[in-house]
Amino acid sequence: MAAGVPLVLGAAEARMRVGVIGHTGRGNYGHGLDGMWRLIPETEVVAVADADPKGLAAAMERLKVSQGFADYREMLQKVRPEIVAVAPRQADQHRDMVLAAIEAGAKGIYVEKPFCRSPEEADQILAACGRRGAKLAVAHRNRYHPALPAVKRLIDGGAIGRVLEFRGRGKEDARGGAEDLWVLGSHVINLAHYLGGDPLGCSAWIEREGHPVTRADVMDGKEGLGPLAGDSLHARYDMKCGVPFYFDSMRGAGIATKGPNFGLQVIGNAGVIDLRVDLHPLAHLLEGNPFLPTATPRTWVPISSAGPGQPEPVADMPMVAEKHVLAGRDLVAAIREDRQPLCDARQGAMTVEMICAAFESHRQGGRRVTFPLETRANPLGML
Secondary structure, rough: OOOOOOOEEEOOOEEEEEEEEEEEEEOOOOOOOOOOHHHHHEEEEEEEOOOOOOHHHHHHHHOOOOOEEOOOOHHHHHHHOOOEEEEEHHHOOOOHHHHHHHHHHOOOOOOOOOOOHHHHHHHHHHHHHHHOOOOOOOOOHHHHHHHHHHHHHHHHHEEEEEEEEEEOOOOOOOOOOOOHHHOOOOHHHHHHHHOOOOOEEEEEEEEEEOOEEOOHHEEEEEHHEEEEEOOOEEEEEEEEEOOOEEEEEOOOOOOOOOOOOOEEEEEEOOOOHHHHHEOOOOOOEEOOOOOOOOOOOOOOOOEEEEEEEOOOOOOOOHHHHHHHHHHHHHHHHHHHHHHOOEEHHHHHHHHHHHHEEEHHHHHHHOEEEEOOOOOOOOOOOOO
Protein backbone atom coordinates (compact mmCIF):
# COMPACT_ATOMS: atom_id res chain seq x y z
CA MET A 1 0.00 0.00 0.00
CA ALA A 2 2.95 2.35 0.41
CA ALA A 3 3.30 2.60 -3.37
CA GLY A 4 -0.15 4.16 -3.76
CA VAL A 5 -2.83 5.84 -1.72
CA PRO A 6 -5.09 3.59 0.36
CA LEU A 7 -8.70 4.48 -0.35
CA VAL A 8 -10.31 1.90 1.94
CA LEU A 9 -9.15 1.29 5.49
CA GLY A 10 -10.27 -1.12 8.18
CA ALA A 11 -13.67 0.15 9.31
CA ALA A 12 -13.59 -2.08 12.41
CA GLU A 13 -10.63 -0.21 13.88
CA ALA A 14 -11.24 2.60 16.36
CA ARG A 15 -11.37 6.11 14.99
CA MET A 16 -8.23 8.13 15.61
CA ARG A 17 -8.62 11.25 17.73
CA VAL A 18 -7.50 14.46 16.03
CA GLY A 19 -6.46 17.75 17.61
CA VAL A 20 -6.34 20.78 15.32
CA ILE A 21 -3.96 23.71 15.84
CA GLY A 22 -4.89 26.90 14.03
CA HIS A 23 -4.10 30.57 14.52
CA THR A 24 -6.67 33.05 13.24
CA GLY A 25 -4.93 36.11 11.82
CA ARG A 26 -1.58 34.32 11.64
CA GLY A 27 -2.06 31.71 8.99
CA ASN A 28 -5.54 30.65 10.07
CA TYR A 29 -6.21 26.97 9.27
CA GLY A 30 -4.18 26.63 6.09
CA HIS A 31 -5.81 25.14 3.04
CA GLY A 32 -8.57 23.30 4.90
CA LEU A 33 -6.39 21.38 7.35
CA ASP A 34 -9.16 21.65 9.95
CA GLY A 35 -12.27 20.46 8.14
CA MET A 36 -10.56 17.67 6.20
CA TRP A 37 -10.76 15.28 9.15
CA ARG A 38 -14.57 15.45 9.18
CA LEU A 39 -14.47 13.91 5.68
CA ILE A 40 -12.36 10.96 6.85
CA PRO A 41 -14.46 8.28 8.61
CA GLU A 42 -11.38 6.80 10.28
CA THR A 43 -10.80 9.99 12.32
CA GLU A 44 -12.66 12.16 14.80
CA VAL A 45 -11.83 15.78 15.65
CA VAL A 46 -11.90 16.08 19.45
CA ALA A 47 -10.30 19.48 20.16
CA VAL A 48 -9.02 22.67 18.58
CA ALA A 49 -6.54 25.33 19.69
CA ASP A 50 -6.44 28.94 18.50
CA ALA A 51 -4.86 31.92 20.26
CA ASP A 52 -7.52 34.25 18.83
CA PRO A 53 -10.73 34.09 20.93
CA LYS A 54 -13.14 34.81 18.07
CA GLY A 55 -11.28 32.46 15.79
CA LEU A 56 -11.39 29.74 18.44
CA ALA A 57 -15.15 30.10 18.93
CA ALA A 58 -15.73 29.93 15.19
CA ALA A 59 -13.49 26.88 14.83
CA MET A 60 -15.27 25.04 17.67
CA GLU A 61 -18.59 25.66 15.95
CA ARG A 62 -17.24 24.71 12.53
CA LEU A 63 -15.62 21.50 13.76
CA LYS A 64 -18.46 20.62 16.17
CA VAL A 65 -16.16 20.14 19.17
CA SER A 66 -16.66 21.08 22.81
CA GLN A 67 -12.98 21.31 23.74
CA GLY A 68 -11.26 24.54 22.73
CA PHE A 69 -7.96 25.96 23.95
CA ALA A 70 -6.18 29.29 23.59
CA ASP A 71 -2.82 27.55 24.10
CA TYR A 72 -2.06 24.61 21.83
CA ARG A 73 0.39 23.21 24.39
CA GLU A 74 -2.41 22.93 26.91
CA MET A 75 -4.59 21.13 24.37
CA LEU A 76 -1.79 18.67 23.58
CA GLN A 77 -1.15 17.90 27.25
CA LYS A 78 -4.80 17.60 28.33
CA VAL A 79 -6.32 15.90 25.30
CA ARG A 80 -3.35 13.85 24.02
CA PRO A 81 -4.69 13.47 20.46
CA GLU A 82 -3.32 10.65 18.34
CA ILE A 83 -3.12 12.89 15.25
CA VAL A 84 -2.31 16.60 15.29
CA ALA A 85 -3.03 18.94 12.39
CA VAL A 86 -0.55 21.85 12.37
CA ALA A 87 -2.65 24.08 10.17
CA PRO A 88 -1.40 27.72 10.18
CA ARG A 89 0.09 28.85 6.89
CA GLN A 90 2.73 31.02 8.56
CA ALA A 91 5.79 28.79 8.67
CA ASP A 92 7.53 30.41 11.64
CA GLN A 93 5.13 28.56 13.96
CA HIS A 94 5.50 25.08 12.49
CA ARG A 95 8.64 23.82 14.22
CA ASP A 96 7.48 24.62 17.74
CA MET A 97 3.99 23.26 17.13
CA VAL A 98 5.31 20.05 15.58
CA LEU A 99 7.88 19.48 18.34
CA ALA A 100 5.24 20.04 21.03
CA ALA A 101 2.93 17.54 19.33
CA ILE A 102 5.70 14.94 19.13
CA GLU A 103 6.65 15.41 22.79
CA ALA A 104 2.99 15.06 23.78
CA GLY A 105 2.95 11.61 22.20
CA ALA A 106 1.15 12.23 18.92
CA LYS A 107 1.38 9.22 16.62
CA GLY A 108 0.84 11.28 13.48
CA ILE A 109 1.20 14.91 12.44
CA TYR A 110 -0.11 16.60 9.31
CA VAL A 111 1.59 19.94 8.74
CA GLU A 112 0.84 22.74 6.28
CA LYS A 113 3.53 23.73 3.80
CA PRO A 114 6.04 25.29 3.75
CA PHE A 115 7.17 22.57 6.16
CA CYS A 116 9.54 24.82 8.12
CA ARG A 117 11.95 27.74 7.54
CA SER A 118 15.39 26.15 7.26
CA PRO A 119 17.32 22.87 7.11
CA GLU A 120 18.23 23.49 10.75
CA GLU A 121 14.57 23.42 11.79
CA ALA A 122 13.98 20.36 9.60
CA ASP A 123 16.91 18.59 11.30
CA GLN A 124 15.33 19.21 14.70
CA ILE A 125 11.96 17.86 13.57
CA LEU A 126 13.50 14.77 11.97
CA ALA A 127 15.46 14.03 15.13
CA ALA A 128 12.32 14.32 17.27
CA CYS A 129 10.33 12.05 14.94
CA GLY A 130 13.15 9.51 15.13
CA ARG A 131 13.25 9.57 18.93
CA ARG A 132 9.51 9.17 19.41
CA GLY A 133 8.53 7.19 16.32
CA ALA A 134 6.02 9.81 15.17
CA LYS A 135 4.79 9.77 11.56
CA LEU A 136 4.80 13.19 9.97
CA ALA A 137 3.17 14.03 6.65
CA VAL A 138 3.53 17.32 4.79
CA ALA A 139 0.53 18.87 3.03
CA HIS A 140 1.91 18.71 -0.51
CA ARG A 141 -1.42 17.23 -1.51
CA ASN A 142 -0.38 16.40 -5.09
CA ARG A 143 2.08 13.85 -3.69
CA TYR A 144 -0.85 11.73 -2.49
CA HIS A 145 -2.63 11.82 -5.87
CA PRO A 146 -2.99 8.26 -7.26
CA ALA A 147 -2.23 9.49 -10.80
CA LEU A 148 1.31 10.34 -9.72
CA PRO A 149 2.55 6.70 -9.57
CA ALA A 150 1.02 6.27 -13.04
CA VAL A 151 3.10 9.22 -14.25
CA LYS A 152 6.24 7.68 -12.78
CA ARG A 153 5.51 4.36 -14.48
CA LEU A 154 5.14 6.12 -17.83
CA ILE A 155 8.46 7.92 -17.40
CA ASP A 156 10.29 4.80 -16.25
CA GLY A 157 8.72 2.79 -19.07
CA GLY A 158 9.96 5.15 -21.77
CA ALA A 159 6.62 6.72 -22.74
CA ILE A 160 8.36 10.04 -23.48
CA GLY A 161 11.63 8.50 -24.63
CA ARG A 162 14.84 9.59 -23.00
CA VAL A 163 14.20 12.19 -20.31
CA LEU A 164 16.12 15.39 -21.06
CA GLU A 165 15.06 17.75 -18.28
CA PHE A 166 12.51 18.68 -15.64
CA ARG A 167 11.22 22.24 -15.94
CA GLY A 168 9.12 23.94 -13.27
CA ARG A 169 7.67 27.38 -12.63
CA GLY A 170 5.85 29.00 -9.75
CA LYS A 171 2.63 30.98 -10.04
CA GLU A 172 4.66 34.05 -10.96
CA ASP A 173 2.08 36.44 -9.54
CA ALA A 174 2.90 39.30 -7.17
CA ARG A 175 4.93 36.82 -5.11
CA GLY A 176 7.37 36.07 -7.94
CA GLY A 177 10.98 35.17 -7.15
CA ALA A 178 12.08 33.84 -3.77
CA GLU A 179 8.63 34.14 -2.16
CA ASP A 180 7.11 32.20 -5.05
CA LEU A 181 9.79 29.53 -4.60
CA TRP A 182 8.90 29.14 -0.93
CA VAL A 183 5.11 29.31 -1.01
CA LEU A 184 4.24 27.70 -4.35
CA GLY A 185 7.49 26.38 -5.76
CA SER A 186 7.70 24.03 -2.79
CA HIS A 187 4.95 21.96 -4.47
CA VAL A 188 6.89 21.85 -7.74
CA ILE A 189 10.18 20.99 -6.03
CA ASN A 190 8.50 18.21 -4.09
CA LEU A 191 7.17 16.68 -7.33
CA ALA A 192 10.58 16.98 -9.04
CA HIS A 193 12.22 15.25 -6.08
CA TYR A 194 9.74 12.38 -6.28
CA LEU A 195 10.21 11.91 -10.02
CA GLY A 196 13.91 12.75 -10.35
CA GLY A 197 15.42 11.44 -7.13
CA ASP A 198 17.60 13.28 -4.64
CA PRO A 199 19.36 16.48 -5.70
CA LEU A 200 23.13 16.44 -5.97
CA GLY A 201 23.90 20.11 -6.57
CA CYS A 202 22.31 23.50 -7.21
CA SER A 203 23.31 26.73 -8.90
CA ALA A 204 21.01 29.76 -8.76
CA TRP A 205 20.71 33.51 -9.21
CA ILE A 206 18.26 35.96 -7.61
CA GLU A 207 17.50 39.51 -8.74
CA ARG A 208 15.37 42.43 -7.63
CA GLU A 209 14.30 44.96 -10.24
CA GLY A 210 17.07 43.79 -12.54
CA HIS A 211 20.01 43.83 -10.15
CA PRO A 212 21.52 40.96 -8.15
CA VAL A 213 20.10 40.70 -4.65
CA THR A 214 22.38 42.04 -1.91
CA ARG A 215 22.09 42.35 1.86
CA ALA A 216 20.23 45.66 1.40
CA ASP A 217 17.42 43.82 -0.42
CA VAL A 218 16.78 41.26 2.33
CA MET A 219 13.67 41.74 4.44
CA ASP A 220 11.53 39.71 6.81
CA GLY A 221 9.32 37.69 4.50
CA LYS A 222 5.55 37.42 4.57
CA GLU A 223 3.81 34.33 5.97
CA GLY A 224 6.57 33.85 8.55
CA LEU A 225 9.08 32.74 5.93
CA GLY A 226 12.11 34.45 7.48
CA PRO A 227 14.75 36.32 5.40
CA LEU A 228 13.48 36.94 1.88
CA ALA A 229 14.58 38.93 -1.18
CA GLY A 230 14.14 39.20 -4.92
CA ASP A 231 11.43 39.28 -7.56
CA SER A 232 13.19 36.97 -10.04
CA LEU A 233 14.85 33.63 -9.37
CA HIS A 234 16.47 31.07 -11.67
CA ALA A 235 17.77 27.77 -10.32
CA ARG A 236 19.24 24.58 -11.75
CA TYR A 237 19.37 21.36 -9.74
CA ASP A 238 21.44 18.32 -10.74
CA MET A 239 19.27 15.33 -9.90
CA LYS A 240 20.19 11.74 -9.06
CA CYS A 241 18.39 10.50 -12.18
CA GLY A 242 21.08 12.19 -14.29
CA VAL A 243 19.11 15.05 -15.83
CA PRO A 244 18.69 18.65 -14.60
CA PHE A 245 15.65 20.20 -12.96
CA TYR A 246 15.14 23.89 -13.65
CA PHE A 247 12.95 26.16 -11.54
CA ASP A 248 12.18 29.72 -12.57
CA SER A 249 9.96 32.47 -11.21
CA MET A 250 9.61 36.05 -12.42
CA ARG A 251 7.17 38.39 -10.70
CA GLY A 252 4.13 39.09 -12.86
CA ALA A 253 4.94 36.58 -15.61
CA GLY A 254 1.95 34.42 -14.71
CA ILE A 255 -0.39 37.41 -14.70
CA ALA A 256 0.88 38.56 -18.10
CA THR A 257 -0.06 35.23 -19.69
CA LYS A 258 -3.56 35.33 -18.12
CA GLY A 259 -3.08 31.94 -16.56
CA PRO A 260 -0.88 30.13 -14.06
CA ASN A 261 2.47 28.81 -15.22
CA PHE A 262 2.40 26.86 -11.98
CA GLY A 263 3.56 23.28 -12.54
CA LEU A 264 6.22 20.87 -13.71
CA GLN A 265 7.03 19.50 -17.15
CA VAL A 266 9.04 16.34 -17.73
CA ILE A 267 10.54 16.76 -21.19
CA GLY A 268 11.77 13.75 -23.17
CA ASN A 269 12.96 13.31 -26.71
CA ALA A 270 9.72 11.52 -27.60
CA GLY A 271 7.15 13.44 -25.58
CA VAL A 272 6.25 15.62 -22.61
CA ILE A 273 4.39 14.95 -19.38
CA ASP A 274 2.85 18.08 -17.88
CA LEU A 275 1.73 18.31 -14.24
CA ARG A 276 -0.51 21.25 -13.30
CA VAL A 277 -0.31 21.67 -9.53
CA ASP A 278 -3.71 21.40 -7.82
CA LEU A 279 -5.66 21.19 -11.08
CA HIS A 280 -7.71 18.35 -12.51
CA PRO A 281 -6.64 16.26 -14.30
CA LEU A 282 -3.29 16.50 -12.54
CA ALA A 283 -1.24 15.32 -15.52
CA HIS A 284 -1.29 15.16 -19.32
CA LEU A 285 0.84 13.31 -21.89
CA LEU A 286 1.89 14.82 -25.21
CA GLU A 287 3.51 12.28 -27.52
CA GLY A 288 6.16 13.14 -30.09
CA ASN A 289 9.48 14.97 -30.13
CA PRO A 290 8.71 18.37 -28.53
CA PHE A 291 11.46 20.08 -30.54
CA LEU A 292 10.21 18.93 -33.93
CA PRO A 293 7.41 20.97 -35.60
CA THR A 294 4.60 18.88 -37.09
CA ALA A 295 2.09 19.53 -39.85
CA THR A 296 -0.79 18.16 -37.75
CA PRO A 297 -1.88 19.13 -34.23
CA ARG A 298 -0.83 17.03 -31.29
CA THR A 299 -3.21 16.17 -28.49
CA TRP A 300 -2.63 16.45 -24.77
CA VAL A 301 -4.02 13.21 -23.28
CA PRO A 302 -5.14 13.25 -19.61
CA ILE A 303 -3.40 10.76 -17.32
CA SER A 304 -5.65 9.19 -14.70
CA SER A 305 -4.60 6.77 -11.98
CA ALA A 306 -5.40 4.02 -14.53
CA GLY A 307 -3.13 5.51 -17.19
CA PRO A 308 -3.24 7.91 -20.15
CA GLY A 309 -6.63 8.28 -21.80
CA GLN A 310 -8.32 6.05 -19.21
CA PRO A 311 -11.35 7.08 -17.13
CA GLU A 312 -10.48 7.94 -13.53
CA PRO A 313 -11.55 4.97 -11.37
CA VAL A 314 -11.35 6.91 -8.09
CA ALA A 315 -14.73 8.41 -7.30
CA ASP A 316 -14.89 12.11 -6.41
CA MET A 317 -11.22 12.60 -7.32
CA PRO A 318 -11.24 16.44 -7.26
CA MET A 319 -12.82 16.48 -3.80
CA VAL A 320 -10.68 13.79 -2.15
CA ALA A 321 -7.49 15.31 -3.60
CA GLU A 322 -8.21 19.00 -2.96
CA LYS A 323 -9.60 18.52 0.54
CA HIS A 324 -6.65 16.37 1.69
CA VAL A 325 -8.77 13.23 2.14
CA LEU A 326 -6.19 11.10 0.31
CA ALA A 327 -3.40 12.54 2.43
CA GLY A 328 -5.26 12.11 5.71
CA ARG A 329 -6.13 8.51 4.95
CA ASP A 330 -2.55 7.79 3.97
CA LEU A 331 -1.35 9.17 7.32
CA VAL A 332 -3.82 6.96 9.21
CA ALA A 333 -2.64 3.93 7.21
CA ALA A 334 1.02 4.84 7.80
CA ILE A 335 0.41 4.87 11.57
CA ARG A 336 -1.44 1.56 11.54
CA GLU A 337 1.03 -0.14 9.19
CA ASP A 338 4.13 1.37 10.85
CA ARG A 339 5.47 2.86 7.61
CA GLN A 340 6.26 6.36 6.45
CA PRO A 341 3.58 8.54 4.80
CA LEU A 342 3.84 9.11 1.06
CA CYS A 343 5.17 12.63 1.66
CA ASP A 344 7.03 12.20 4.92
CA ALA A 345 9.26 14.42 7.04
CA ARG A 346 12.40 13.54 5.09
CA GLN A 347 10.82 14.57 1.82
CA GLY A 348 9.51 17.76 3.41
CA ALA A 349 13.00 18.45 4.75
CA MET A 350 14.55 17.93 1.30
CA THR A 351 12.09 20.40 -0.23
CA VAL A 352 13.20 22.99 2.34
CA GLU A 353 16.88 22.21 1.69
CA MET A 354 16.44 22.56 -2.07
CA ILE A 355 14.84 25.98 -1.57
CA CYS A 356 17.65 27.11 0.72
CA ALA A 357 20.22 25.70 -1.72
CA ALA A 358 19.09 28.28 -4.28
CA PHE A 359 19.64 31.00 -1.69
CA GLU A 360 23.04 29.58 -0.72
CA SER A 361 24.20 29.41 -4.34
CA HIS A 362 23.24 33.04 -4.86
CA ARG A 363 25.05 33.97 -1.65
CA GLN A 364 28.16 32.35 -3.13
CA GLY A 365 27.88 34.33 -6.36
CA GLY A 366 25.95 31.68 -8.29
CA ARG A 367 28.42 28.88 -7.58
CA ARG A 368 27.21 25.29 -7.56
CA VAL A 369 26.56 24.06 -4.02
CA THR A 370 26.22 20.40 -3.10
CA PHE A 371 23.90 18.43 -0.83
CA PRO A 372 23.67 18.22 2.08
CA LEU A 373 24.20 21.93 2.57
CA GLU A 374 26.90 22.93 5.01
CA THR A 375 24.85 26.01 5.90
CA ARG A 376 21.78 24.88 7.86
CA ALA A 377 20.30 28.35 8.48
CA ASN A 378 18.48 30.39 5.82
CA PRO A 379 21.39 31.72 3.69
CA LEU A 380 19.60 34.96 2.82
CA GLY A 381 20.04 35.97 6.44
CA MET A 382 23.81 35.63 5.93
CA LEU A 383 24.25 37.83 2.84
